[in-house]
Amino acid sequence: LVLCSKGVPQTVATLGLESFLDGAGCKLVFYLHRVARGVSLSTTCLLSGFQAIKLCPSISRWMDLHIRSPKSIVLCCFLCWVLHLVINIHIARYATAPINNKNKTMDNIYLYCSTPIPGRLVFSVTAVIFLFTDSLCLALMIWTSSSMVLVLHRHKQRVQHIRSSRLSPRTSHETRATHTILILVSMFVFFHALASILSFWLTQLQNPSHWLRSISVLVASGFPT
Numbered sequence: 001l002v003l004c005s006k007g008v009p010q011t012v013a014t015l016g017l018e019s020f021l022d023g024a025g026c027k028l029v030f031y032l033h034r035v036a037r038g039v040s041l042s043t044t045c046l047l048s049g050f051q052a053i054k055l056c057p058s059i060s061r062w063m064d065l066h067i068r069s070p071k072s073i074v075l076c077c078f079l080c081w082v083l084h085l086v087i088n089i090h091i092a093r094y095a096t097a098p099i100n101n102k103n104k105t106m107d108n109i110y111l112y113c114s115t116p117i118p119g120r121l122v123f124s125v126t127a128v129i130f131l132f133t134d135s136l137c138l139a140l141m142i143w144t145s146s147s148m149v150l151v152l153h154r155h156k157q158r159v160q161h162i163r164s165s166r167l168s169p170r171t172s173h174e175t176r177a178t179h180t181i182l183i184l185v186s187m188f189v190f191f192h193a194l195a196s197i198l199s200f201w202l203t204q205l206q207n208p209s210h211w212l213r214s215i216s217v218l219v220a221s222g223f224p225t
Contacts, residue, residue, distance in 0.1 A: 003224050
């Protein structure tokens, strides 16, 4: 959904067909992109949490919840969808069809749609809500991933003498798992943080350049790709 709702319209507009969406189409595309982005972030955070609970005994005892069952996972994913469908409903109010007049300084213009900049109060409240939810998800993901890496490192130290007696030249399972966790989390945090910074920068510019908009879309599509 993230790739289809942002990458496809941007690609079509870049190829020369700019006004191919009407007002309803723009509202739908912007709304789907925001919902898909939020659900992607939340479910990836949930995945890290479930993995950490399954791997780390201390977290399992601390939470004391039966959330390893498939029903709990499905319920959490469903709640993520409901949450982001609700908090992003305001997007449909602002997205409109492209403006064809020459004075585009009052709007945040995309190649295929335009989004009039809301009032300062609305913008501030919306920015705080999204900043809080994104930061919370990223912080939880970093914490759970660090817990998993620590558990894997301790386990590797416990079985080090067993593996040393076998003289096996292969990399241990713990090391490979640790590298995978670190690479995925680092990529996710890097792409998401950079995309958030670029999105905020675009809202502060009255007439952002075509290259800046394209780079923002490319970075936002980095991790989903």
